Amino acid sequence: MKQRVQPRTLIVCLSLLCLLAVWLSLALGPVSLPLFDTLRAGLRLLGLPVAGDDLQQAEMILGQIRLPRTLLGLAVGAVLALSGVAMQGLFRNPLADPGLVGVAAGAAMGAAVAIVGGSWFGGMPDVLAPYLLSLCAFIGGLGVTALVYRLGRRDGQTNVATMLLAGVAMTALGGAAVGLFSYLADDATLRTLTFWNLGSLNGASYERLWPLLMVAGGVALWLPRRARALNALLLGESEARHLGIEVERLKRELVFCTALGVGAAVAAAGLIGFIGLVVPHLVRLLAGPDHRVVLPASLLAGGVLMLFADLVARLVLAPAELPIGIVTALIGAPFFLVLLIRGRS
């Protein structure tokens, strides 16, 4: 048996890494601010009386651009990773990812409808128009997941295998719908759709951030409470039932948390792949399968990976920017492969 990292060590290390990532995410960007200015501007934003009339630019960049972006990255990373744990626990399969219950396909479909069909909604009130894309993605994700869940139910029981197959079918259907909309799209909307599919933390603003932060907070508080139940589910459904777990309720909660969390994350930042699949896996490779450790550790690790990926995304081509979905896969996949190979030998 491979030596595992002590849970406490892992959590402490990840917390420190998370602080480092937040600091770097606030301190680094295409606009180079002196370290001291960043510090002073940060203190001023916290409401401390620090002298500095020369800090307007720094305060603006820190408060209006980097801070919302950092919070968005943390929330999206954490929610995606937690949903990944929930899905892998539900399907008792390490290959499960949040996309499996159709939430990503549904969100992509909603986004395609919003981007390509935006003009068909002609009479939208101006208040809603900027949020149309996020709203459609969220509703699409939730709707398709609800359908998949419904398809997996028979006689008051949820059959996980049926649900998985229904998810695969709905994902294919969603892919077809997105394909159809891409065909109908003109050049400009097509590019918007392509970029949306790669995800981005660019242009984060507080108005868009609050709904996601609330959802992320809810999911992050709720899922760890179900860690024991998830552990019991690892043994099998009937075994968990014998241990006194209300399995049907647990399944419902897991699907609901995933749909809500991933739906909100995708609505805020577009489709960002890979985090939900690999972060829980990484954590399990390091610390073993106990969900009491895997859940909080995945939350932290998801946020950390997201922030580092975003740093690369915004710095490597500055002043232009890479879509973050490319970076998460580029950083994460080789790292994951190395761990896999080392784990096997």
Place this chain on the structure above:
Amino acid sequence: MMRRPVALIALCAGLVLSTQALAAELPQRWVSAGGALSEWVSALGGEAHLVGVDTTSQHPESLKALPSVGYQRQLSAEGVLSLRPDVLVGTEEMGPPPVLAQIRKAGVRVELFSSKAELDAVDENLRHLGQLLGAEQQATALATGYRQQLDGLQAEVKQAQVGQKAPGVLLLVGHAGAKPLIAGQGTAGDWLLRQAGARNLAEHQGYKNFSSEALAALDPDVVVFSDRALADEQALQALLKENPALAASRAVREQRLVSLDPTLLVGGLGPRLPASLRTLAGAFYPAAKASFAQ
């Protein structure tokens, strides 16, 4: 006796100061997002002001040396701000909107222009750019000249059509010849074809892929091809190799194939357009070719 020199000095000082104030109000550092727009800025002598351009700004060649702020629809707020611009100019395609809001909040002027394929839009854009650059007269002259060139071309096309009926044309936009997209109604490509006096045989909306059979059935008189990966002769060879159905068409049998710079198809009407239109018109009306070559 002291009064007059003092007054004179005051007057001179006032004049100098006021012109300085005027110059200070004009934005000095520009970021331009939009191919045609960057070309117009350069044509108005503003290239020295540009500190960054987007990926669609490929002409003149010297713009490629400037820092790239990425694709016009995917600008990054901090990226643009890091170039410390006074003004960001772009078409209504520029975005995303939250990023533009952030850039505005940072005190950078964001000026929007039209990317419509209309002469009125060009007039208005040039007037606006002229104001921003302090080159109004130059801008008016450019706009008038542009309109004259295009109107003149229209007249010549009309004249050529007396001797020959408008040829049926397809515009194929491809990447190294494979699976070309056909420019349909409502596209910039369609506008170009019509301006140069062609009849666009494609009746669908937007850019769509055709089966080779459909291509053969349309039997165009002239094929205009626009390739993003290969240059003229190579692009033609690749196109014919990948689409054998074309070989039977009248256009290929009579060797009436014209290449078109793909950068002309995006981002509104630019200054290089009239010359390209003349080339196209010359290919559409071989009898009047000499007149279009001027």
